[in-house]
Amino acid sequence: TPASPSPSLLASLFALVSRDWAACGASIRAATYSPLVMQLQQLLPVQNDAPAPSVLVPGAGLGRMAYEMYRVGYSVQACEMDPLLVTCMDWLLNHVEEPVMCAPHLHLFRHNVHGD
Numbered sequence: 050t051p052a053s054p055s056p057s058l059l060a061s062l063f064a065l066v067s068r069d070w071a072a073c074g075a076s077i078r079a080a081t082y083s084p085l086v087m088q089l090q091q092l093l094p095v096q097n098d099a100p101a102p103s104v105l106v107p108g109a110g111l112g113r114m115a116y117e118m119y120r121v122g123y124s125v126q127a128c129e130m131d132p133l134l135v136t137c138m139d140w141l142l143n144h145v146e147e148p149v150m151c152a153p154h155l156h157l158f159r160h161n162v163h164g165d
Contacts, residue, residue, distance in 0.1 A: 062137060069113035070141055078113065086117050095122035112138040 068074040101124040109127035
């Protein structure tokens, strides 16, 4: 039988989901993904009267960069080798219809209130 994902792997996955798809990661995405998309728009502009330019995103992770490129008019192919990330990306992009609550730091006990 395949090995189960380790708790640290799942914690990393929840942190990635939080950064790439949750509201709390918006400032990080604005600082990292937005400049890349703007640079792409300068180097390979989308023309209204032409087919959408094709972009390959290797190591796509959870697909947020590919999604941002698609949103501004590119034809995007996202490639990811990690099966856990691919499964999560598929769920996020193709099966989530309403916002989902994600608590990526729930497993950390250092933030718990103590009675002493």
